Amino acid sequence: MSELPLRAQLAAALGKGAATLSRATGRGDGSVIGGRVALKVEPDLLAKLARGRRLSLVSATNGKTTTTRLIASALRELGDIATNEHGANMPTGHITALADSPDARNGVLEVDEKYLPQVLRETNAAVVVLMNLSRDQMDRASEINLLAKKWREALAKSETHVIANADDPLVAWAGLGARYATWVSAGQRWKEDSWCCPECGGHLKRDPDPHWECPECGLRRPDTSWAVDNQTDSVIDPNGQRLPLQLNLPGDANRANAVIALATAAAYGIHPKQALPRLREIRSVAGRYTSVVTNGVEVRLLLAKNPAGWLESFAVLSPPHVPVILSINAQVPDGKDTSWLWDVDYTVLRGRRVFCMGERRTDLALRLETDEVPFEIADRVDEVVAKLKAEQPDITKVDVIANYTAFQQIRTAYGRVQ
Structure with a gap:
């Protein structure tokens, strides 16, 4: 830092201070x-x-x-x-x-x-x-x-x-x-x-x-x-x-x-x-691929932001008997246009129990209906897990695929898992 000009040193120091304050205030x-x-x-x-x-x-x-x-x-x-x-x-x-x-x-x-x-x-x-x-x-x-x-x-x-x-x-x-x-x-x-x-x-x-x-x-x-x-x-x-x-x-x-x-x-x-x-040595990156346990059930988190990402996420899903939760938002970081959902082939989810979550879950539900994929509407991951646990006491795993802000909301609910 000492090699920087004085003005640059001051700028970097003020930036660090602002970043520290942001973290301290939970922003x-x-x-x-x-x-x-x-x-x-x-x-x-x-x-x-x-x-x-x-x-x-x-x-x-x-x-x-x-x-x-x-x-x-x-x-x-x-x-x-x-x-x-x-x-x-x-x-x-x-x-x-x-x-x-x-x-x-x-x-x-x-x-x-x-x-x-x-x-x-x-x-x-x-x-x-x-x-x-x-x-x-x-x-x-x-x-x-x-x-x-x-x-x-x-x-x-x-x-x-x-x-x-x-x-x-x-x-x-x-x-x-x-x-x-x-x-x-x-x-x-x-x-x-x-x-x-x-x-x-x-x-x-x-x-x-x-x-x-x-x-x-x-x-x-x-x-x-x-x-x-x-x-x-x-x-x-x-x-x-x-x-x-x-x-x-x-x-x-x-x-x-x-x-x-x-x-x-x-x-x-x-x-x-x-x-x-x-x-x-790397098992998870910013919460991607992380598993957390809810009510005795392993919940694995997958991030997919666009058609190419969803295709890759489908490729690493657990076997068909494992339910999957799909969560879609359309905030600024996601892009407000959800028409890309129609570029994703959801027929690969047929035969699997599917739940729809997120702010734009009805858009997702319509897309699934068009691909003849049965689905259920849900509000939160823990609600889905509780429902599944009540119906199938021996259930051990659920996969979650979410786009960016939906993924971050789920991570926050679980304490920003790494």
């Missing part, structure tokens, strides 16, 4: 308000805090928080890490994260997709990690092809090293704007937003998966040096060596996050055999 973790206060004093604070550090910026529609956590854990092989691994992913949160770790020479910052060009410009980050792009909060977010175009233009003006998922055509096209790139085959379960070529608009040929190419302009999937193998739960490194992942986070999506994290760690000189034990 939040202080990441956002701390950054806002600091920016009022020194508008160029982010650039000043980033100077002299080797930063990685992590951006995607889904999986940013988890991948940031995985990368930060791997990079702790090198010492202290500045990171916003709990999700304050706009410049205000980045300022708080960097100010909180003034002596950390390395940092990993989760970055909201639309802020990536700005944050890259201000921080001159050494590494940019790109994983996926799909529709999300369309009432207030950029159309994703425009977003990919902005990424591509920003990367073309930078000397950053891009680590990107070659299996997502939009991400690959954006990453091809960079001078230096490491390509990863991390998979792409949700393909509904990338059937058309981002270069010319032609229809992409996708056969065999994960290969893709455009017959019109010749744009094609870059050759990859890292790959995830979901069938054998392993990662293949650039030397062709296959290493078991054995994560404590569930599903293909987290295997994808892990191979991206390993490729990023390798860019810092950390071998996968060093990084993997640190990745295996």
Whole structure:
């Protein structure tokens, strides 16, 4: 901190004070308000805090928080890490994260997709990690092809090293704007937003998966040096060596996050055999995948914010005899437009007991009815558990899938489980 100009030191100190006050008064973790206060004093604070550090910026529609956590854990092989691994992913949160770790020479910052060009410009980050792009909060977010175009233009003006998922055509096209790139085959379960070529608009040929190419302009999937193998739960490194992942986070999506994290760690000189034990230690990220016990029943929490996220959550549900609670809100952080519910295939829930919760539960109920999925309306998780327990005394588990603010409300009810 002493290397900062006096004005920047004052701004950082005031920001820390505001963050501490926010936490003390129970208004939040202080990441956002701390950054806002600091920016009022020194508008160029982010650039000043980033100077002299080797930063990685992590951006995607889904999986940013988890991948940031995985990368930060791997990079702790090198010492202290500045990171916003709990999700304050706009410049205000980045300022708080960097100010909180003034002596950390390395940092990993989760970055909201639309802020990536700005944050890259201000921080001159050494590494940019790109994983996926799909529709999300369309009432207030950029159309994703425009977003990919902005990424591509920003990367073309930078000397950053891009680590990107070659299996997502939009991400690959954006990453091809960079001078230096490491390509990863991390998979792409949700393909509904990338059937058309981002270069010319032609229809992409996708056969065999994960290969893709455009017959019109010749744009094609870059050759990859890292790959995830979901069938054998392993990662293949650039030397062709296959290493078991054995994560404590569930599903293909987290295997994808892990191979991206390993490729990023390798860019810092950390071998996968060093990084993997640190990745295996992680069991929950900001409440995601956490289980809590209510009335003797294990309640597992899953976050899903958009169609791609719901598809991944369905893939890690417990067996069909385990009931599932779906909770939907439409507050500003969620996006107020719930029309995306119609892009999700809920037929996979047939034969399972389903409960609808949240402020927009009637929207969800209509969608389930259309897909011929029987459902019950509920107000709270503990009410559902009590009802199930009364009917099935031997029940042991319930899954919960919720979008952002609904998820946070449930976490708060259980004491902000980690």
